[in-house]
Every structure is written in C-alpha cells, then in structure tokens.
Amino acid sequence: MAANQTLYVNNLNDKINVETMKKSLKEVFAAFGGIIDIVAMKSLKRRGQAWIIFKETSAATNSLKSLQGFPFYNKPMRIGYSRSKSDVVAKADGTYVERPKKIVKREDLRKAKAASAAAPAAPAPSFAAPPAAGPAAAPSIVQKNIQDRIGWNPNQTAAPVAAAAPKTMGNVNAEPNKTLFVENLPVESTETMMSMLFRQYPGFQEVRTIPGRNVAFVDYQNEYQAGMAMQGLQGFAMTPEVKLLLTYAKK
DNA sequence: AGCACA
Numbered sequence: 001m002a003a004n005q006t007l008y009v010n011n012l013n014d015k016i017n018v019e020t021m022k023k024s025l026k027e028v029f030a031a032f033g034g035i036i037d038i039v040a041m042k043s044l045k046r047r048g049q050a051w052i053i054f055k056e057t058s059a060a061t062n063s064l065k066s067l068q069g070f071p072f073y074n075k076p077m078r079i080g081y082s083r084s085k086s087d088v089v090a091k092a093d094g095t096y097v098e099r100p101k102k103i104v105k106r107e108d109l110r111k112a113k114a115a116s117a118a119a120p121a122a123p124a125p126s127f128a129a130p131p132a133a134g135p136a137a138a139p140s141i142v143q144k145n146i147q148d149r150i151g152w153n154p155n156q157t158a159a160p161v162a163a164a165a166p167k168t169m170g171n172v173n174a175e176p177n178k179t180l181f182v183e184n185l186p187v188e189s190t191e192t193m194m195s196m197l198f199r200q201y202p203g204f205q206e207v208r209t210i211p212g213r214n215v216a217f218v219d220y221q222n223e224y225q226a227g228m229a230m231q232g233l234q235g236f237a238m239t240p241e242v243k244l245l246l247t248y249a250k251k
Numbered sequence: 252a253g254c255a256c257a
Contacts, residue, residue: 006254006255008254008255010252010254011252037256039255041255041256041257044253045252045253046253046254046255048252048253049252049253049254049255050255051254051255053256080254082254082255083254086255087255088256090256099255099256
C-alpha cells in the first residue's frame with residue numbers, strides 16, 4: 001500500500017454518532033501532526049470507516065504505525081493508507097477534477113433495505129451475572145493485566161481489547177467532564193498502577209485515589225481526552241472478575 | 252465488509 005497523507009481507518013464502532021467519532025478521532029490522531037480534515041459518514045456503505053487527512057505524509061505514517069489496532073470505543077482500529085488522494089489535497093495542488101455524480105441503482109436500494117432489516121437490534125445493556133467466583137486473584141494479576149495493557153505492542157494486528165464495557169453505570173451523570181470517576185478498583189491496585197494505565201491516553205494529568213475506598217479520580221486536560229480514556233479503558237479487566245467502571249466525575 | 256469527498 002503506497003504511503004498517502006490520508007489514512008483509511010475501518011472497523012470503527014458504528015454505534016457512535018459520526019460527529020462524536022470525528023471529534024474523538026481528531027483527539028487521538030492530532031497527536032501525530034496537523035490534520036486537514038476527517039471524513040466519516042453514516043450511510044450503510046460508509047459507516048464504520050473514516051479518512052484522516054494529514055498535512056504531512058510522515059504524520060500519517062507515524063500514526064498508522066503507532067495506532068494500528070488501537071482499542072477505540074471497544075474495537076481495534078484497522079488503519080491503512082487511503083487508496084486515492086483526498087479532494088481537499090487535490091484541490092490544493094491543482095490536480096482536482098470534478099467527479100461524475102454517481103447514480104444510485106435500484107438494485108443497491110434493495111440491498112440496503114435487506115441489510116438494514118437483517119441488522120440485529122442493539123443488545124440490551126448487559127446485567128449479566130458476574131463470573132463464578134474463582135480462587136481469589138493473586139495480587140500480581142492486576143499488575144500483569146496493566147502491564148499487558150500498557151506494553152501493548154503497536155505492531156500486532158489483534159490488539160488486546162478491554163472486555164466489552166458493562167453499560168451498567170451506577171452513575172447516571174453523563175455530563176462530559178475532564179475528570180473521570182473510576183469505580184471497582186481491586187484492593188491490590190495502587191496509584192502507580194492506575195497512572196500507568198491512564199497515562200497512555202493523551203492529556204493525562206493525575207490519578208487521585210481515595211484512601212479506604214475502591215474509587216479514584218483521573219484528571220485530563222480536557223473533557224474530550226477524558227472521554228477517549230473512558231472509552232478506551234471502560235470495562236478494563238483488572239482481574240478476570242473485576243472490571244473498571246468509568247464515568248465522568250460530577251462537576 | 253465496506254476506499255469518500257453533501
């Protein structure tokens with residue numbers, strides 16, 4: 001695949017509103033260089049994909065390498081170079097030619113209808129019973145899980161994705177906030193471990209654990225970055241039984 | 252799975 005200043009990203013979570021998705025993508029990819037635009041659409045043929053248009057091909061290459069397989073809204077991103085030059089880029093270098101409007105064929109309409117009818121309804125929020133209580137987790141499990149997570153090899157194709165987020169929010173406060181409220185911390189987790197885990201996400205400031213309580217607060221520079229960390233680590237399995245529960249802190 | 256440009 002030839003290098004291109006535009007990246008093609010797929011396997012994106014299409015349950016996420018496209019505008020939110022574009023903002024979140026910008027948060028992560030902008031760390032690698034200037035972004036001209038992000039194109040993402042929600043139609044049947046185009047959902048779950050996005051084009052990240054960088055100012056520089058080098059930035060595209062760096063982000064491709066380091067974000068390949070990055071767990072994003074619970075799905076590992078698959079990233080490649082775009083097959084063609086983006087219109088904005090072609091317009092800038094004077095090579096843009098008007099593309100003929102495509103005709104939507106009757107057959108395509110039929111297919112689209114069939115596909116949406118076959119699409120399963122969104123799963124109900126899971127209140128699944130916790131896994132059978134096995135032997136008490138050794139203290140090292142939490143550490144190991146975190147190390148596995150932060151030592152995540154960017155070149156692997158199948159990234160270890162956090163367990164599906166339990167949508168059983170104890171805290172109904174959905175108001176975005178640059179501070180995250182973390183629940184379900186196993187007793188053996190330490191502030192150092194927590195910061196290792198949360199530091200992977202851009203904008204990380206600090207973790208504040210609350211003595212005697214299995215909760216913590218994690219600060220980011222802004223609420224988008226906090227949102228990124230929340231999506232990335234939601235349901236993270238600290239032990240096979242204990243999964244992190246993340247919400248925005250109350251303002 | 253699907254490479255667009257509203």
